[in-house]
Every structure is written in C-alpha cells, then in structure tokens.
Amino acid sequence: MKQMTFADAEYAGKRKQTRKELFLIEMDQVVPWKGLIALIEPHYPKGEGGRPAYPLMAMLRIHLMQNWFGYSDPAMEEALYETTILRQFAGLSLERIPDETTILNFRRLLEKHELAAGILGVINGYLGDRGLSLRQGTIVDATLIHAPSSTKNQDGKRDPEMHQSKKGNQYYFGMKAHIGVDDESGLVHSVVGTAANVADVTQVDKLLHGEENVVCADAGYTGVEKRPEHAGREVIWQVAARRSTYKKLDKRSALYKAKRKIEKAKAQVRAKVEHPFRVIKRQFGYVKVRFRGLAKNTAQLVTLFALSNLWMARRHLLTTAGEVRL
Secondary structure (H helix, E strand, C coil): CCCCCHHHHHHCCCCCCCHHHHHHHHHHHHCCHHHHHHHHHHHCCCCCCCCCCCCHHHHHHHHHHHHHHCCCHHHHHHHHHHCHHHHHHHCCCCCCCCCHHHHHHHHHHHHHCCCHHHHHHHHHHHHHHCCCCCCCCEEEEEEEEECCCCCCCCCCCCCCCCEEEEECCEEEEEEEEEEEEECCCCCEEEEEEEECCCCHHHHHHHHCCCCCCEEEECHHHCCHHHCHHHCCCCCEEEECCCHHHCCCCCCCCHHHHHHHHHHHHHHHHHHHHHHHHHHHHHHCCCCECCCCCHHHHHHHHHHHHHHHHHHHHHHHHHHCCCCCCC
8 A cells, every 4th residue: 555645644634624734744745865865874974783773754754844933942842742743743652752862962963064055055056957047136134133241141242243233223132144145036045144243245145156147235225346255256236326416316316216216126127036035034024033152043044045945946846746855
C-alpha cells in the first residue's frame, strides 16, 4: 500500500482545514527538501554508540516550523505534543518527540557551521532552476528589528550588540536587517545584519551579487555611488531624489512634472523590496529579535528571508508542471 503523503493525510480528514494546515500543505510541496538535507547531512550526528539521533528530515521540518510560527524551543516541544498537524508535518508520533534541548542543539549545529547562508543558496538555486532568476538589477533597503531595551533580565544589561537608532522623531533599540532584492522577481539574494545605528549606505557593497547593471535605493542611500568601495563598479544608480531637491519648483512647470514622473517610476520598482519585509513581519510574525547577539539573529534573518522567497514564489512553484520538490 502506498504511504500517505502529508497532504494526503490532511485532505483525507472530514473536518475543515485551518489556515495553518493549508499553509503547511503548500510549504511541504515547495520546500526543496532533498537539497536542504544534502546541505546539512554532512554535519548531522549519526547517533552512533548511544540513543539514535532523530531523523534529520524531522529536525529540519521542526526548525522551519519554528521560523514560520515563532515558536521558542520549549514552546515548539509543547506544540508537537499538543498539535497533531505539527507532528504530522514533522513525521513524528507521540512516542518520540524531541525535547527542547534537542531542538536547541539542532539550531546551534546550523549556527556553528554557518548553514543559514547555505539554506538561502539552496533555495535560490532551486528557484533559479524554475525560471525565477536572481541576476537582474538589485534593490537595496533595510528595516529595523526591535530588541528588548529593558535591563530586567538575568544579566541586568541590555544586549551590548544591539544599539539605539532614531527614525523620524522616534528612537528604536535593536538591529537592522539589510537586504538585496532582485528587481524583477522581488526575491531576496543577500542579507546582512548590523546594529541599528549602522548607516544603511555602508552596507550596499555586501548586498550586491556583482552581476547587476542597475541598483535601486531610497533617498537614504544618497551619495552611495561616491563611496570608495564602489569605485569602478559599472552600474546605473537609481537612487530616489530627496524631496528638497525639487519641492521649490513651480508645481505647474514641465520640469517639476517630469521629476515627479521619474520619481514615481523609481518608487514603483523599489516597492518590491517591501514584500519580503512584509512576509517575515506579518506572515511569519517576526517583529523583534528572538536571541541575544547579532550572529544568532542574523542567521535567523537569513533563514526567514530564504523562506520568504519560497512563500512569495509558491504560486509559481505549485503551478509548475511535474514534480515540485527536489
């Protein structure tokens, strides 16, 4: 008898499916499982000489669910006991659920071997093979990620790697996620994490893959083309003009109307960079850092943006003829 797939098991039920169930069914079909397993397997313990290790596929699925739903390690363990749909997605039974320490150790293994960047690479390679190129122009932008500013914790201190930044008239404490996005597909190809007080313009060279012929950015990146790290870079810089450069013009003049038209066209292209931010913050619920230190939080951000690419491309992937998974 053919073994039921995750999707088959869910559709076989008679009750109404929840949004979480439908989400997991879709993601089960679009995640490149074989590619990710091949990336992690050389580093995964074989469980020799003691209790056998949990299947790598199960631990990978648990790790992705933590990112999608914002579960801490203890909350993930409890959710696996309480929620059938999560156990089914992980391919586990109630008899053997990994505890929070096992879940933590898997994340630490990924961090130790810096596999978050590899996850992004595997997913983007998979998308590229399916016609979603990430070698067009690049849009760069950054978003603030909040960190706890309270000192009411075990150390009595705020995270020393997080810093304060002012946006508008408001101060924020935390870090920044800087991303480079393909200007055609809207998919993320580069991610950098810094403290919140680091100027966006200083990170641009780390967000370019080197094959783009145009770079788009908002007015916060004014002067980027003059920075020494871009000397000799042959790209067209499409940076939004500051409003002060044309607001004194007569609004009825042809020059003003032409400038406004140009800026509107630039803004329409730049709008694509907001989509990944919306996905990780609204779809995945990532609105504040979940760990201490830049390295751990940046690793999670890289994973989240990799998963956001799959989420944004899921319709294309689900309608692609033939087998979706690799």
